[in-house]
Amino acid sequence: MKIDSKPLRYAHAEGHTDVCYTEDGRHIITCGHDGDVRIWLDIEDDDPNSHCVGESALAVCFKDNRLYVATDNHAVQAYTFPAFDKDGIISRFTAPITQITSKPKIEALGCTSENMEAKICSLEGGAPIFVMSEHKGPVLSMAICPHMKYACTASGDGTLRVWDIDTQKIVKEISCVPKINTFYSAKVLCRMDFEPSEGKYLAYPSNREIIILSCENFNQRMTFTHSTIKCAMSQCLFSPCGQYLSGSTVAGQIAVWEVDSGTCMGIIEHPTSHNVSAMAWNPKGNGVLVYCDVAGQLGMLVNCYGRDSSKSGETESEDVEMVDKDDDNDEILDNLIEHYESDDDNAISLEKIKNETLGLVEKDDSRPPSRVVDHTPINEPVQAPFQPSSTPIHLEHRYMCWNDVGIVRCHTAENGESSIDVEFHDSNLHHGIHLNNYLNHTMASLSATVLALACPTPSKLVCISLVGSSKEWSVSMPDTEEIVCLAATTDVVACATDARFLRLFTPLGTQRQVLSLAGAPVALAGRGARLAAAYGAGGRLWLDAVCARSGRVRSWAVALSEGARLSWLGCGAAGPVSADSAGRVRGLREATGAWLPLADTAAHRRGDSDSWFIVSVCEGTQKVRAILCRGSSYPVTVPKPIVTELPLQIPLCELDTEKGQYEEQLVRWANTSPDVDVKTARETALKLFALACRSEIEQRALELMELLRDDRLLPLAAKYASRLGRMHLAEKLSNLAETWERESDNLNVAQNLHTQGLDSQDSNDITNSEQNLNASLIIPQKTTKKKTENDTPIKPVPIKSSPGGARNPFRRQPDSTKAVQSPLSLTERTLVEVHAADDKTENDDPLKPQVGEAFVDWFSRNKTLLEEQHSELTPSELTRHCVRTFKSLQTKSNDNSQKRKLDDVVDDPPVTNAPKQSKLSAFAFSKKN
Known part of the structure; x- marks a missing residue:
């Protein structure tokens, strides 16, 4: 009934x-x-x-x-x-x-x-x-x-x-x-x-x-x-x-x-x-x-x-009262049920009648339970479908979509009439749109080229093109299907139905493809020609990364916090990004198939009942754009809430220390940012190297350089180590550069196209990848190369020499024995050398000193060539000969350019740590005495 x-x-x-x-x-x-x-x-x-x-x-x-x-x-x-x-x-x-x-x-x-x-x-x-x-x-x-x-x-x-x-x-x-x-x-x-x-x-x-x-x-x-x-x-x-x-x-x-x-x-x-x-x-x-x-x-x-x-009502009440009072009859019924067997399918079961009527449960463990419950739900979705960055349907004033392009709101009046307002963040892209919601659209997705709307019953997809003449097109789903998820990008419009189909359309309405999902759809997100489809199957949540152009699909299990559910899904520049109800934001690295924790929005709450409504995740600016909801899970439509930018932060250990903060920055840049600021990354890496040196952990400093694998950073690290008096570490760094050079010469050209800068032991596994992986585990190689080509050499402004080529007697001489004030107080010249380009000027003589180059740098650069040219000399004789050669080459360079450099050349080889004084400054000191 x-x-x-x-x-x-x-x-x-x-x-x-x-x-x-x-x-x-x-x-x-x-x-x-x-x-x-x-x-x-x-x-x-x-x-x-x-x-x-x-x-x-x-x-x-x-x-x-x-x-x-x-x-x-x-x-x-x-x-x-x-x-x-x-x-x-x-x-x-x-x-x-x-x-x-x-x-x-x-x-x-x-x-x-x-x-x-x-x-x-x-x-x-x-x-x-x-x-x-x-x-x-x-x-x-x-x-x-x-x-x-x-x-x-x-x-x-x-x-x-x-x-x-x-x-x-x-x-x-x-x-x-x-x-x-x-x-x-x-x-x-x-x-x-x-x-x-x-x-x-x-x-x-x-x-x-x-x-x-x-x-x-x-x-x-x-x-x-x-x-x-x-x-x-x-x-x-x-x-x-x-x-x-x-x-x-x-x-x-x-x-x-x-x-x-x-x-x-x-x-x-x-x-x-x-x-x-x-x-x-x-x-x-x-x-x-x-x-x-x-x-x-x-x-x-x-x-x-x-x-x-x-x-x-009365009959059941009397039955309950009668059975409760008659315990003897209950025992008789139990004995009859226990010893009675019948092969007749139409036989009346007293046990079934009693349990269905009274809701009684057998207490004897030797007998089978009277109530059999199917404890495994069949065909039940892990999570109900939802639209990312939207608010519940039952609200009178709700957000249907909020992303980097604009905001789509839905307003429902008391008489049942509904309307949709579209607001664009950039008014130059498109003017605002107001629509009467005749079809009762409950889902919306917005991109720079199309506005997509969908309604559940009867299910229909309506799209308004924002490019050109703003044409509108619509597609009705089959009678047995209902749209549950929707996503629109600049290149594709996708909808997922309760029949577990993923339907792909062009922004102007051409049907491109239909794919079958392996479970009940939960959410859709997209960027360009890439789509991310979350669905539930086998009691777990899975994610399919779909390329709309090639139709290629790759699947991964979605990482969620314990007891949490998927609350937001998006596509970043580096891959799909998800957020769960516990506040954890994670990014998927498709090259490795691993989920990387990017942020914890729960750590930025002001109260236990507050929550963050995520709008977007921008990996370029390293920010999560979200709205703080005080005492609720969703923002209000009036007044318009303020979007807050939360920083991305990898949850490494000891983030309250300088070492942990520098490590977190390097790891985050390597895994999230598509365009790393190499200047800042190298400064951070050098500061981390300085911390290891000052902490007297030379092996960690050497390990850091091996991990970075940056040819331009290695000479500067060796120079910093030598200034601290750690000659053993400087020698190891010099040998490390030679090792890298030999390894790069041994690799063939085909392997270099895929695994340039990687260790040879990993080359066979990485060659199957379709994209170049980073040679440096912290500074991406691809971005480093781009930055190197665009960097402009930064050099000190040369000072005109005085008549007769006299040296500056007031220049402060470098004191290698003086302790460095701070491991991170690097000189301006050091930072300039970090970002100097490797562009070589025209120089017929390879031994010719570069502008501002000291003897130690020149000798280290040409050590192999000088040893080959003068193999008959002992190390001490070779050093003295190289000093004379360097002075003559530098004098010749000064005569040709009529300019002098900021760095003064030492007269003797740096045999000891005592500072060397120029002749003029020494004479002035003696005359004064």
Whole structure:
């Protein structure tokens, strides 16, 4: 029999309203924002008894012929029934009480409050039995196991917690609650419930479905949802027999499922789409369900068990009473069932009749269980589909899309009329667009070339071209398909349907391709000709990277935080980027198939109930563009929120130290930025090398240079090491350069095209890659080459020499024995040499000194050639000969150019660390004495 809905009745003033039944099921009790408690004989009672308990009453509960009400003075007040006299205060809180709950088999009350506390109290008052005070937000709801073994709470900090009452510890935490900072702003109350007979299962709402957990290990066993449910579930409630489960949404939809088979008995739409604030089953077990909404109205559903409630109520009540009293008959029935065997398929099973009617469960472990539950959901999506950077459909004013191109808003009036506004960040790209939403579009995607809109039923794709004459085109889906995800880029328009098809179109409407997804689609995102499609399969979330031009598809499993769900999906310059409900932003590197954590938006929250609404991730600027939502999950449309830029940060260790910060910068630039600033990267690398040198960890410094593998940075690192007096490290760095040169000569030309600068041991594995991998693990080779070609040599401005070529006696001589003030206080000349280009000027003589080159640099550069030319000389003789040669070449260069350099040439080879003085400065000192 179909579920029937009674007409709504006015019960209380607009605001949060609660409802419950008396234990005999004869009276309905409600309380509301007006402070009244009303006792109804039935929903058709035109004159209910009304009692004022204060300015407001948020919660009511009936237990053992007493009524417990949450009054405006933050106390749980007990009243006698039906006289309604005050009968003591059970407990007090420092903030409004949000719920009072109990079970028929327990002698206690569960109370929750906005002061971030939940209590299990005795019915007679006094000290509470158990206080749960580890919440970081207002406690919205609570449920207690029938055996007083477990309790469950949901709070505004976004977490559902399961507590062990005996040990008073948390045994399970689940992130499924929208974060809020006050009970009055909560739309999703997350009212959960334990199975009433044995407490084997715990049901709680999560997004658009209800999840069943086993109380043995609190693993997921079943999932209940329906295709007509379009918004988040707010609460769920088991029937008194435990065979049926009801759930309500924030838009007023109420659904009833049969637990054993998972069959949906029916879904009732609220006439005014108001949020349901409370539900209660009739204890008679007649399939009657009453509910209240936030408008203060009282409603009733009948025939929820699939049969006439008016005929089954008294019969079932009498059967329950008779079986409870006749224990001997129950034993006789058990013996008959145990020893009776029948081959007749039409034979009547007493066990089946008893369990279906009474909801009884076998206690003998030797016999098979009477209730068989399918614990593995079949064809259920891991996550409901959503549009990235959009807000829920049920909102009157919502964002359909917000990205780097513009904003698409949808406004729904009270009469049901809807309109769509499109605002572009760059007004030169296109003017604003206003559309009447005749087709009830619920999805939108915006790019620089096209605006794509889609509606679910009847499913239709409508696109408006933003290039040229702004032509509009549309495509209707087949009757059996419905669009659930949509994405538009400059080169392609894609939509995913519930038939697990990915349909690709050109921006002007040509159908390009149809692909089959391996699971139920969850989200779509794109950039240029590349698409990222997230879908659920096998209990996991997967991602397909699709090239619209070639049709090539590659799949990866999506990395998510524990208990989190995918909340945003995008395509960056380096690959797909995702964000989960825990605030973690990750980027996929398609070359390696690894997810790299890029940022943690939760670390930038100002309160526990705040959240970040991600708009885009820009890897070029190393920023995450997001909107701070205070006490909610979504931003408001009026006033227009401000977009904040959050920095990308790889979660390396010890980020509060200089070493950790430099390492994080180098790793992040190598993995995220498509156009690295080589100047800044080399400065950071040199500072990290200086820290290792000053910390007397030469092996780490050498390892860093091997990791960087930058030919232009290596000579400067060797010079810095020699200035610190670490000659052994400088010699190793010089040998490292020679090793790199020999390795590059041994590689053939074909391998150099794919693996230039990589170690030879990895060349065979990397040659199969379609793109050049970085020779440096920190500074990308491809970007370095580009920067090197465009860099302009930065040289000191030469100073005109004085007549006769006299040297500057006032120039400060370099003192190699003087300690460096800071490992990071590099000279200006050092930074200039870091960014100097390798462009070689025309020089017929390879031994000719370069502009500003000192003897040590010149000797190191030409050491191999000089040893070959003068192989008969000893090292000391060769050094003296090279000094004379260098001086003559430098003098010749000065005579030709009539200019002198800033660096003064030392007269003797640098044998010791003592500084050398020019002759003129030494003479002036002697004459003064």
